[in-house]
Amino acid sequence: MLNKNRDHDAGLSRRSLLGKSLALGGAAALGTGTAAVAAEPGNPQNLPPNVPEWSKTLGDGVAVRAYGKPSKHEANVIRRDVEWLTASRESSVSFTPLHELDGIITPNGLCFERHHSGIAELDPNDYRLMIHGLVDKPLMFTLQDLERFPRTNRIYFAECAANSGMEWRGAQMNACQFTHGMIHNVMYTGVPLRVLLEEAGVKTNAKWLLLEGADSAAMTRSLPLQKALDDCLIAFRMNGERLRPENGYPVRICVPGWEANMWVKWLRRIEVGDQPWHHREETSKYTDLLENGKARRFTYVMDAKSVITNPSPQAPLRHKKGFTVISGIAWSGRGKIARVDVSLDGGRNWRTARLDGPVLDKSMARFYAEFDWNGQELFLQSRAIDETGYVQPTKDELRKVRGVNSVYHNNGIQTWRVSPEGEVENVEIA
């Protein structure tokens, strides 16, 4: 069980108590009302009528925690990785704990990582961005230079093209963090790429850009000029503060709505050209093999997708029957989320969920669907619809078109089976 070590300190919590009663009394006892009452969490010494320590003593003063961290009781809320997935930790991925988050903003320290040669540690004084190729004047910028341009703030999701890629052949990862956690949603501050290209003066025969990172993978992608002039952002801040090293400090590019491989981190060079480069990350990788042996290339856009984050395998239902909140996220690379539907019975019947909070272009949106759970087995699904009318397909619908070898762009509908005991598991259903 994924949550078994959640409450590693600080007394007994509701979950660990429940776990114990489960072990001692068996699952059947939990079904009764008395078991539910006995499961109220907490250490009696800290509960009324007793007065807990923190009500009597001084805590840490200001600036003791000069850069604040989450409560020690949240030590379980961390990125995780799957060791068997890749040959090395330096060219690998860690996953955002989506089941522990709410709203639409991903905390910087929890944003999933994907590196190809580890985290490059750049000195901001040594940072340079070069723009050259089919331009009137090749240019070199320092970080300070970039910050003198008119700035903009935008909230975008960045989703790895391989998010949910382990699920093409069936249910494999029993955790929302691992099925859907290669995504984060952050407010970026930066300069529109268009402004920098204007500064260099793009020649009329220019059609493509090459983006290159400063890490030892020197990650490159070809970017159509049209997208560059539209909404790409040369970003130097995320959620207000400087980019984290693992997210490209000091500068990365945002390519809104498009697969995150193109969001080149530690961006050092932009070359303007008249044709794509067909580099490794757009030929060997990030091309989508179909059943007939042919492969799609330049599959940039991340299609509409959603997932119920709570309940999910790492976040089971512990309250038994009664009023229950379903919480989840939806996003689309083609624009705004228009609607999310939720099903409790594996797609037989749907109800429209409630979008809450900002619903922005190419950003995560948060949805909720409240219902009265009668304690029966559930097959939870969510279905996103974006403003272009695209409806998130089932996995079977995707497989019919693509087969199971695409690796990337799996945006199929996720099913969670909720048992009468409230346990949740990743399943495929007919």
Place this chain on the structure above:
Amino acid sequence: MSRSREIAVLSGMLLAVAVIGGAGFAMAQSSKLPAKPPGKDAAAKTAPAQTAAAPAAAAAPAKMPFGIGREAKPEEIAGWDIDVRPDGQGLPPGKGTARKGEDLFVTQCAACHGEFGESTGRWPVLAGGAGTLASHDPVKTIGSYWPYASTVIDYVRRAMPFGNAQSLEGDDLYSIVAYLLYLNDVITDQDQEISDKSFPTVKLSNEANFFDDDREVSEKAFWKKEPCMTNCAAGAPKVLGRARAIDVTPEDGKGPRVE
């Protein structure tokens, strides 16, 4: 006037409008620049927009471009510009043969990729896999899958060996690439020399099997007017597969330690 110039002029005019409004206002206005919707190059060509902005531009000549940054020197560009295209643009000088490349490959690459590109452990397989792309277990290698030989020389030059990137150049680079092409039967003669002159003529067999993203056509059915809401399938859901049965999910407590 180039397209970029047109864009620049429009932006300059917007900036000029902002400057008239005063310093504080100027920031707010200019920060709105990026909020312009897609297709602004088309918008720049429309007369009304130019007319509207023209008086302001006349009153306060725009200082465009911003004049931020400096010119990149040719030697600086040469130091960082390492990309190679299928048409041969960017190829560094050099020449090599598979015979010369074998020793280099064995000492620098084989620990991960195997002596014949078959790989060790989970490291990438570089050779073989011919005819597997439409099978249940496709083996995607340089020979079976990659469309362009230029990608090999570009990638080896920029990112390999893993952990010692940008250490290969000149004849060593060409020799290792020649050996990779030899392992994949693209070159059949160990002594055939490839060089920056001949390289653009090297063709890989799978090039024609790539096509541009066609989802908006081939997956048009996903743009549904009104998806089913009630009684969309008959009977109760039947579980076909469960992740729990596969049991490969990392568990809590096995993740990285947080101090």
